[in-house]
Amino acid sequence: MSVRIDDMDRKILAELQRDASQSLDEIAARVGSSKTPVWNRIRKMKGAGIIGQQTVLLDAEALGFEATFFVLIRTSEHEADWQRKFLKALRDRPEVQEAHRLAGDIDYILKVRVRNARAYDAFYQALISEVRVYNVTALLSMEEIKSTTMLPLNALAEA
Secondary structure, three states, X not given: OOOOOOHHHHHHHHHHHHOOOOOHHHHHHHHOOOHHHHHHHHHHHHHOOOOOXXXXXXXXXXXXXXXXXXXXXXXXXXXXHHHHHHHHHHHOOOOEEEEEEOOOOOOEEEEEEEOOHHHHHHHHHHHHHHOOOOXXXXXXXXXXXXXXXXXXXXXXXXX
């Protein structure tokens, strides 16, 4: 669905990305508008699917999730039944924060957040007990340099 986004919409979206817990009054003041037009624009963008689920970002390390692994998966299985089982296994595991199907030599990449290496091994053993994979490579992130959920809204051009 293609929806026209203007400068005011981009300002509102930027504020919501920065802090979605702001009141409508705060957002309106920051974007230079009044509350009702801001609310109407937010409703329009929610209806168009531009604004999805609103949530809270938690500090993983503060909660004891100190290890992030990027898991590269190659498979020789490409049948629909295998893929269904694999996708279900990923969706059922809260440790999997992201999963992407790739073009190239690697079929899938997962971002897996766990407490430590032992917890990763438990995740890995559970995954391979449910679905067959050809090759798995796990890369431990030594340091998170940048992580954001914010989109580069300034890159959107008005149509």
